[in-house]
Amino acid sequence: MSAKRFTLLLFIFISSFTKVFAQRDTIGIKTIVTKTAQYINAYPIEKVYLHLDKPYYTAGDTIWFKAYVTIDRHQPTVLSNIVYVDIANEQDSLVKILKLPVVNGVANGNILLPPDVYKQGNYHLRAYTQWMRNFDTDYYFNKNITIGNAIQENINSAIDFKKNASTANKPVAVITYKETGGAPVINRKISWSIVNTNGDELAKGKGTTDATGNYTVSLTDATNLQNATLVANLETGKKEKLDRFSLKGAGAGYDVQFFPEGGELSRIAYKAINSNGLGIDVKGTVTDNTGATIANIQPQHLGMGAFVLLPEDGKSYKANITFPDGSSQVFDLPRIRPSGISMSVYDADANNLGIKLSANEPYFNANKDKVYYIIAQNGGAIYFAAQTALNTQSYSANIPKDKFPTGVLQLSLMSERGVILAERIVFIQHNDELNLSLNTDKKVFTTRQKVRLGVLAKKGAAPVSGNFSVSVVDESKVPFDEDNENTILSNLLLTSEIKGYIEKPNYYFQSKNANAAADLDILMLTQGYRRLSYRNIILNKLPQIMLQPEQNGLQISGMIRNTSAVPVPKANLRIQIPIKKYFAETLTDMDGNFRFTKLDFPDSADITLNARGNVNSRNLVITVNGEPYQPATKNVNAGDEVPDIDNAFKNLLANSKKQYDNTHTLKEVVIKAKAIVKKPSHTDYSALTGLPMMADQAISGERLKDCPNLYICVQTAFLGVFVENNNMYLSKNMSNSNKLPVQIFVNGQPVDYSFLNTIAGKEVETIEVFKTDGVSSLNRIYQSDGIVSIITKKPPVGQKVTYQQLQDMLPKGNIITFKGLGYAVAREFYSPKYDVLKQGAFGGDLRSTIYWNPKVKTDKITGATSLEFFNADGRGTYRATIEGFDADGNLGRYIYRYTVK
Incomplete structure (x- = not known):
């Protein structure tokens, strides 16, 4: 086989072409470069990264975070001014949704973790903008968050999956129960069930824990259990201990995949x-x-x-x-094609990428002297484009790495017709991040002593004006796995570019790992990159944009119809937001639509829309459009889930329990018997007569007390339903093109889904979900499939109902008041001051997060600033972390440690 070395020529914006480009159906390299540039300008890539104060938490804690929203080459975004942050549980149901204003590419917020809401388990944290929702959810910020609960848990539990010879080598789940001190919980009754994502029960059983505190559940059909949950109830004598274990790890064994480099x-x-x-x-x-x-x-x-x-x-x-x-x-292994060409990349040279094209003899004979393109892009921008003719079976060439920025580089071998023949991704590492540093005047401090932390930011030797966040954590309470950290570098440069799960991403960014570069190249060989498709760009198959970037603040929109459901044009509508002392008016368009923009109000603020100023206003009905809502997705970082939380985070859990005990004392409680009061249900309303006595799912109002409005929360609280085009459907009908919506009733009266905007969670007594309508014929009457009954709270028995209360119980028409999904109110991190108080003046300061500041800025002249805070009572190593960026998109991260004695 012959081999010849050749030089690749850069042809970006070339003005002359060889004769081959005149051939029919060929695509010029300039056309490819130009179309790709037009594409990335029309569809810019936005990213979100969250810097958290620490990697895992306990119930009762607070997640403190700062959002960095970037565009193009990691500059602060100028596209979106709102970012969404949400958190979902192991059942992929959303628990919390936050909306935050983005200013100069950053936003900061926090998530409270009340113990009655956040049970012990693994949660899925996401962040995204509305613009990002037009593209694959794999490119959102995704992180697994593990939350322990030492406050409500006196018994520790863990699950392990094993294979049992007596069940034909099929897996079994072994649940282990231990008291806080480590003693096994023996001879306790346990009942269990296995449910799928729709809430359907797949199996159930009961038994007793053995002498070692174990209980074994046979899993005879592991194939269907990957998305199922094992719910276990252990009787403790006081109250049941309820655990929900994901069965993702119960699947059969191992898998191996093979990835030929460059296609062959x-x-x-x-x-x-x-x-x-x-x-x-x-x-x-x-x-x-x-x-x-x-x-x-x-x-x-x-x-x-x-x-x-x-x-x-x-x-x-x-x-x-x-x-x-x-x-x-x-x-x-994949079979060899009788005719083919491949592309290999060699990344061992510090200054150059080595590229080798190899064609087997049949392919070479059939395609000799034909033109081929080699194109390299990062973040959608083409940095290198060259063409060559196939005049020998093997080509080798070097491309200087300084042509490319740090990050994932996609190399594509393309025919002159624009067909991708081979692709390879590599990681370019210039180590050109910001030079950040933290320092203190000494390395050893005492408890509760003031710390002055110096910050310095440079690019090379030049001072930098940057936007940063700093956390200080007691590492004895929260040990870090540095390789598994999700950092601003590993996220924006690597994981946000690659589809799928990347294990221990920060390993590849630590200079102490001598083999990291070689291991990173192996990672590149095994991962997929599909953010950009040249073929679709050439054929003008462009993404369908359903959501525009949010650039006008908060918005409220909807429609005014008459009682015959006909849209009313040119109708007058007033909006009032009392908490902001805001008032405005608008007119509906010719289709009856209205929109208020550039609003600014806090989450759950009361908003009133009033159409009474119109002629025949009694016949008008206001409908409010729902908020842009992103359904929960599977946790792409499920590999980071911690199955045995009690043992994995025992230091933090023990500290959390001690901290809780120090701040809560028990008071004597006198229990007096009360008359049994019938719980409200659908049977109280004649319109719902004939529904099954037992609902398929019942949700108490207590679970919804923090919900701003039901329009948002029912989508996260219900099992087995989804929302599409402002209608609710049963999940079993997801693929049915002729599906019928669920019919919703509020206090026995039928309403549409948008009406739920007007009901706050604290107003709800109970919600019942019925997958069938029993003998009621309601599905036939309302052309529905499934019934939801919502019952709101009523005044206490014996209390007179006012006219206004009666009106509030009925569906509103021409005037409605609802809770708006506004900006989450960002709390300030509380850092106690001990410069005046004597040592021990307070109870034990057992905080694990010592300091959090999301508003750290350095100036351009010195690149410096300083921060002050006080140590807690914990002794050991304190870990300070700074992350952030500058206006040019340069990223930085630095870790500093000091000792507290």
């Missing part, structure tokens, strides 16, 4: 994972169809590795893999 068999990467998605070390051999060993497979990093294979015509190949438990499996 040559250098082949592999990735071996367990059922939790975590990498596992495997060994093995590659053999051909004669049984001869061609290559050895050795582990390199987190289940990933690579081997070289030079395939021969007429032969097939297998990988013989041995797993950590001694089991083995044989995998067929």
Whole structure:
């Protein structure tokens, strides 16, 4: 096979072309570059990163965070001025949604974690803008948040999955219960059930814990349990201990995938994972169809590795893999195409990328002298484009790395017709981040002593004006796994660019890891990149934009109709927001639509819309459009979920319990018997006669007390429903094109879904969900599939009902008052001052987060600033972390530690 070295020429914005471009159906390289530039200008890439005060929490704690919203090459966004942050539980139901104003690319906020709402478990934290919702949710900010609960938990529980020979090697779940001191909880009754995401019960049972505190549940159909939950109730003598265990880890065993570099068999990467998605070390051999060993497979990093294979015509190949438990499996490698071309990239040189194109003989003979393009892009911007003719079977070339910015680079080999023949992603690392530093005047402090923390930001040797956030954490209470940290560098440069889960992302950004660069290149071989499709750009197959970027603050929109449901044009409408002393008027358009923009109000603020100033106003009905709402998605970082929280975070949990005990004392309670009062239900309303006596799901008003309005919260509180086009549907009908909506009743009266905007969670007594209508015929009458009954709270028995209260119980028409989803109110982090008080003047200061400041700025002249705070009572190592960016999109992170004695 011949080989010839050649020089790639940069052809961006070239003005002359070879004759080959005149051929029919060919695409000029300039056209590709120009169309890609037009695409990225029309569809800019926005990203969000959240800097949190610490990696995990306990119930009763607060998540403090700062959002960095970037565009293009990580500059502060100028596209969106609102960012959304939400948190979902293990059942993929949203628990909290925050809306925050973005100013100069940043926003700060917090999430309270009340123990009655945040049960112990793994939660999914997301952040995104409305513009980002037009694209794949994999590119949102996604992070797994583990929350322990030492306040309500006196018994620790854990789950483990094992295979049992007596059940044909199918998995079993072993639940272990231990008291806080470590003693097993024995001979306690337990009942359990397995439910899917729709709330349907798949299996159930009961039994007793054994002498070791264990209880075993047989999982005979693991295939269908990946999205299921095991709900276990343990009788403790006082109250039941309720646990919800995800069964994601119960699936069958291991999986291995193979990734030929550049499209054909040559250098082949592999990735071996367990059922939790975590990498596992495997060994093995590659053999051909004669049984001869061609290559050895050795582990390199987190289940990933690579081997070289030079395939021969007429032969097939297998990988013989041995797993950590001694089991083995044989995998067929992809078959060799009789004709093909591949692209290999060599990233060992510090200054250059080595590229090699290899065509087998049939392909070369069929395509000799044809034109090919090599294009390299980062973040949608093309930094290198070249063309060459295929006049030998093997080409080699070097591309200087200084042409590209730090980050994921996509290299594509393309035919002259614009068909992608091979792709490879590599990571360019220039180590050109901001030089950040923190310092104190000494390295050892005492408890409650004042600390003056100096901050310095530079780019190279030049001072930088930047926007940063700083956290200080007691590391003895919150140990960090530095490799597994989600940082501003690992997120904006790596995980936000790659689809799928990346295990221990910060490992690749730590200079102490000598093998990090080589391991990062293996990661690039095993990950997919589909943010940009040249083929779609060439064919003008552009994304469908459903949501525009939010640039005019908060908005409230809707429609005015008459009682016959006909839109009313030119109708007058007034808006009033008392808490902001705001008043405005507008007219509906010719289709009856109205919109108020550039609003600013806090979350759950009362908003009144009034259409009574119109002729025949009694016949007008105001409908408010729902807020832009992003349904919960699967946790893409499920591999980071912690199954045994009690043991994994025992230091933090023990500190949380001690902190709670120090601030709460029990008072004597006298219990007096009360008359049994019938709970409100659908049976109180004649319109709902015939519905089943027992609802498929019942939700108490207590669970919704913090809900601003039901329009938002029912989507997170209900199991087995989804919302589409302002209607609620049962999840079983998701793929049905002729699906019928759920009919909603409020106090026995039928309403549409948008009416839920007018009901605050604190006004709800109970909600019942019915998947069938029993013998009521309600589904036939209302052309629905499923019934929801909402009952609001009523005045206490014996209290007279005022006319206004009676009006409030009835659906409103021409005047409505509702709770708006406004900006979440950002609380200030409280840092106690001990400069005057004597040591021990307060109770023990057991805080794990010592200091949090999301508003740290440095000036351009010195690049410096300083912060002051006081240590807590914890002794050990305190860890200070600073993260942030400057106006040019330069990123930075730094960690500083000092000792408290």
